[in-house]
Amino acid sequence: MTLPPEKVAELKKVIQSHLNQLDIHGQMRNVLSESLRQSHADSTHDQEKNLIQILKSNGVVDDIMKTLKFSPNKPKKEKDKQWLPDEHKRFPVDPEKRYLYFQILGGKAFLEHLQDPEDIPGNVVSTFTIHVHFNGQRYNSKAVACACEPAFEEGFLMELKKNTSYDKMQEAPSLLLNTDKIHIVLIKHDPTGDVHLISSHHLEWRGILCSPSGHIRNSIEMNGVATESKIPVGVLDIRMDLIPKLQQILSMDVITTQMNLERSRIAERERLFLCYSKQWWREYLQIRLSHSNRLIKIFAQDENSVHRLVCSYIKPLKSGRLIDTPRQAARFVSLIAYQNYPSMSGGSHEMWTTRHCFLSRGKGDVEDHSVLLCSLLLGFGLNAFVCIGTKKNNSPHSWVVTIGTDDTILFWESLTAQRYLHKAVDPNESNVLIEKPEHPFVTIGCLFNHETFYANSQPTDAISMCSFDIHNQAHWKSMSFDAIKSVCGRGLMPDIAPLVHLIPSSLDGILKSNELENELRAMVFQHRNDMGLTTQWDDELSYLLSPALAAYEFEQSTGVVMPNDDFQHAVRRNVPDGHTFKGFPIQFAHTNSRKAFSTCLKAPACNDIICCRGDQVKLALRVRVFPYPERTCVVWIMFAVKYKSVL
Numbered sequence: 001m002t003l004p005p006e007k008v009a010e011l012k013k014v015i016q017s018h019l020n021q022l023d024i025h026g027q028m029r030n031v032l033s034e035s036l037r038q039s040h041a042d043s044t045h046d047q048e049k050n051l052i053q054i055l056k057s058n059g060v061v062d063d064i065m066k067t068l069k070f071s072p073n074k075p076k077k078e079k080d081k082q083w084l085p086d087e088h089k090r091f092p093v094d095p096e097k098r099y100l101y102f103q104i105l106g107g108k109a110f111l112e113h114l115q116d117p118e119d120i121p122g123n124v125v126s127t128f129t130i131h132v133h134f135n136g137q138r139y140n141s142k143a144v145a146c147a148c149e150p151a152f153e154e155g156f157l158m159e160l161k162k163n164t165s166y167d168k169m170q171e172a173p174s175l176l177l178n179t180d181k182i183h184i185v186l187i188k189h190d191p192t193g194d195v196h197l198i199s200s201h202h203l204e205w206r207g208i209l210c211s212p213s214g215h216i217r218n219s220i221e222m223n224g225v226a227t228e229s230k231i232p233v234g235v236l237d238i239r240m241d242l243i244p245k246l247q248q249i250l251s252m253d254v255i256t257t258q259m260n261l262e263r264s265r266i267a268e269r270e271r272l273f274l275c276y277s278k279q280w281w282r283e284y285l286q287i288r289l290s291h292s293n294r295l296i297k298i299f300a301q302d303e304n305s306v307h308r309l310v311c312s313y314i315k316p317l318k319s320g321r322l323i324d325t326p327r328q329a330a331r332f333v334s335l336i337a338y339q340n341y342p343s344m345s346g347g348s349h350e351m352w353t354t355r356h357c358f359l360s361r362g363k364g365d366v367e368d369h370s371v372l373l374c375s376l377l378l379g380f381g382l383n384a385f386v387c388i389g390t391k392k393n394n395s396p397h398s399w400v401v402t403i404g405t406d407d408t409i410l411f412w413e414s415l416t417a418q419r420y421l422h423k424a425v426d427p428n429e430s431n432v433l434i435e436k437p438e439h440p441f442v443t444i445g446c447l448f449n450h451e452t453f454y455a456n457s458q459p460t461d462a463i464s465m466c467s468f469d470i471h472n473q474a475h476w477k478s479m480s481f482d483a484i485k486s487v488c489g490r491g492l493m494p495d496i497a498p499l500v501h502l503i504p505s506s507l508d509g510i511l512k513s514n515e516l517e518n519e520l521r522a523m524v525f526q527h528r529n530d531m532g533l534t535t536q537w538d539d540e541l542s543y544l545l546s547p548a549l550a551a552y553e554f555e556q557s558t559g560v561v562m563p564n565d566d567f568q569h570a571v572r573r574n575v576p577d578g579h580t581f582k583g584f585p586i587q588f589a590h591t592n593s594r595k596a597f598s599t600c601l602k603a604p605a606c607n608d609i610i611c612c613r614g615d616q617v618k619l620a621l622r623v624r625v626f627p628y629p630e631r632t633c634v635v636w637i638m639f640a641v642k643y644k645s646v647l
Contacts, residue, residue: 093243098160098170100205101241102182104130104141105217107150110234119145124191128198130154130236131185131360134205135161135178138503140360146188152236157243158182172209172250176258179494181205184236185360186222193592195337197225197353197361199233200303204259205240210252214245226341226351229305262494273309273487276480284477287457295396295445296455297388300352300367312488312497313352313371314386314450316378319502322629327417329376331557334417335589335632336372337363355500359630369414370398374449377402377412385452387411389444389463397440401447401468409468411439417556424467437464450488453479505627512591516635517623519593524610524619527601531611538618541640544570545583545622549636552585553626556634575642579616582609583640591625591635606639614643 093099107128119125127143128150141154160170160178170178186199199222208216217239224231277298285291299307323329336358341351351365355375358368370386377384382402391397400412401422409422420439443461447454447470454476458466470476488497525535544567551562575581584606588596600606612619620640627633 096169099243100158100160101155101243102158103155103239104152105237105239107152108235110148110150113146114148116146126191127189129187131187132156133183133356133500134158135180136501172246172248175209176206179262180498183356185357187360195361195363197303197357199223200225200357206255208240208242209250210255212249215239215241225303226349269487273483276483280479284455294456294461295388297446303351303353303357309487311448311450311453311484314375315499317375318379319376322502322504326377326380326382327559328557330373330412330417332628332632333369333373333414335628335634338415339363340365362631366415367398370400373412373414374400378449385447385449387444387447390442391440392442399441403468411441425464451481451484453484502629505629505631507627507633509625509627512625513623516591516593517621520597521621523597536618538620541574541620542622544574545620545638545640549622549624549638552636553634578645579642580645581642583638584609585636585638588635596637609639609641612641612643617641617643
C-alpha cells in the first residue's frame with residue numbers, strides 16, 4: 001500500500017523533528033569521525049557495514065526507534081475480539097459504547113396454531129413477525145410461519161444510550177438508572193393480507209446487571225391483548241448479552257430495591273392523580289347536569305388493559321427529513337389502514353394502542369390515527385389537540401384541531417387528511433344565517449394534548465355553537481398543568497410512554513412502479529383475451545400520463561391544485577384528429593396488483609376503458625408509487641385509451 005505524497009511529506013517532517021530533538025545528527029558525526037580515523041583501508045562496502053554496526057553498538061539506532069515510538073502491527077487482544085458472540089461478528093460496534101445484544105432463540109406453546117398447515121414450498125401460510133423497541137431504537141424480525149413452535153432466530157444489537165455526554169462507558173450504577181423496557185410486539189400476517197396484533201410485552205432487562213458472565217437466558221410468557229390480556233398466547237426463549245461485560249456487577253438486592261422504588265413512585269403518582277381527577281370530575285358535574293351526557297375521556301385502556309391518562313398517549317414527534325410539512329404528515333397518517341378492534345361478543349372494543357404497537361401493526365382505530373397526527377403536528381410547532389365528540393351518525397369519533405395565533409380554527413380528519421375551517425355561530429346574535437358545516441363533526445366533549453386537558457363547559461356541546469377560546473374558563477374547564485405533568489411529563493423516571501420515532505421506508509418507488517405496471521398489463525391482456533379482444537399498448541401515451549399522477553399526489557399532500565395545461569397539450573398532440581381519449585385515475589394504499597385490478601374493474605369508467613371496443617384501439621397504463629415512512633405508500637394508477645371515433 002503506497003501513501004499519498006502529502007502523507008509522505010508529513011511523515012518526513014515528523015521523523016526530522018524527532019531526530020533534531022535528540023541531536024541524532026551530532027551523535028552520528030562524532031561516532032563516524034572516530035570510526036573513520038581508526039579505519040582508512042577498508043573497502044567502501046565493508047565501511048558501510050562497519051558504520052551501521054558501530055551506530056547500533058553505541059545505541060544511536062535504539063534512541064531513534066524509542067523516539068519514534070514504533071510498534072509493529074500486533075493481533076488484537078482477546079478482549080477486543082469478544083465484543084460479540086462468535087456466531088454474530090457481523091454487527092458493527094464502537095469500543096467506547098456499551099450494547100445489549102438481545103436474541104430470540106425460538107418460540108413454543110403457541111397452541112392456537114397447533115393445527116396450522118406446514119410451511120412447504122407452494123403452500124401459503126400465516127406468518128409471525130416480532131417488532132422490538134428499546135431506547136428509541138426499533139427492529140423487526142424476519143417473517144416465520146405460524147406454528148406451535150415458531151422458528152424464531154433473531155438477534156438485535158441495541159445501544160445503551162448514555163445518560164450524559166461525559167459518560168464514555170456506562171457501568172452498572174449508571175445502567176441501573178436506565179428505566180426503559182424492551183417492548184416486544186408480536187404481529188400475525190394472514191395470507192389474505194389481514195394483520196393482527198397478537199401480543200405486547202414490556203421486558204425488564206436490568207437483571208443482567210447482576211450476572212457475572214454478562215449474559216442471561218430466560219423464557220417470557222406472551223399474553224394476548226385487550227380482553228385477552230391475561231391469557232397466554234405463547235412463550236419466547238430469549239438471551240441477553242451485555243457487551244462488553246461489566247467490570248463490577250450489582251447484587252440482586254440492589255436491583256430489586258431500585259425496581260420496587262420505581263414501582264412505588266409510579267403508584268403514588270397515579271394514586272394522587274386519580275384523587276385529583278375524581279375531585280375535578282365532581283366539580284365539572286356541578287356546573288351543569290347535562291355534562292354527565294358529554295363525551296369526556298380522561299382515561300383510556302391500552303392493549304395490555306392498563307388504564308392511562310389520555311394525555312400520556314401523545315408526545316410531540318419530529319419526523320426529521322421523512323416528512324416535510326404538516327399536510328404531508330396528515331397524508332401519511334391517512335394512508336395507515338383503519339380498523340377497529342372487534343370484541344369476543346361482537347361489535348367493536350375500544351382500545352387505544354401505544355404508538356409502537358400502532359406502527360408495528362400498520363393499522364388501528366380512529367383514536368390511534370388522531371393521536372399520531374396530533375403528535376406530528378405538535379412536532380411541527382402547531383398548537384394541536386385531539387378532540388373527542390360525535391359525527392353525523394351520532395357515533396363517537398375523534399379528530400384533531402389546531403388553533404392558530406390569529407385564532408384560526410382548523411379541523412383535521414385523521415382518516416382522510418381533509419381539513420375544515422371552523423366558524424362558530426354566536427348564539428346571542430339574532431337573525432344569523434346558520435350555514436350547513438362542511439365537516440362531519442356534530443358535538444365535542446373535550447380536547448387534550450400532551451400537556452393540557454379541557455372539557456367543554458359551554459351551554460351546548462354542538463360544534464356549530466362552540467367557541468374554541470380554551471383560555472376562557474367559562475367555556476372550558478381545564479385540568480391542572482402540574483397534575484398532568486406529574487404522570488406524563490418530560491423527564492419522569494421511569495417514563496410510562498417512551499418516545500417512538502418513525503422509520504424510513506425500505507420500498508423502492510421506481511422498481512415497485514415498474515413491477516406493478518407489468519403485472520397490471522398482463523392482467524389487462526388476459527382479461528381482454530378472455531373477452532375475445534386484442535390488446536395493443538401505446539408506450540408514448542403511457543409515459544405522458546406521468547405528470548398527471550405526480551400532480552394528483554402533490555395536490556393530496558399539499559392541498560395546492562397544480563395546473564394541468566401541460567398535460568392536456570401533450571395528450572392532444574398525441575391523440576390524432578378523429579380519435580377519442582379517455583382516462584381514469586385511481587389511488588390505493590397497498591401494492592397488491594390483483595386486488596387493485598379487481599377494484600378497477602368495479603369502477604364503470606375504468607371498466608369501459610379496459611374493455612374498450614372500436615377501431616384502432618390503443619391502451620395506455622401508468623403506475624406511480626409514492627413511498628412514505630413506516631412501510632406505507634400510495635399507489636396511483638391511471639388507465640387510458642385512444643380510439644378512432646365511428647359515427
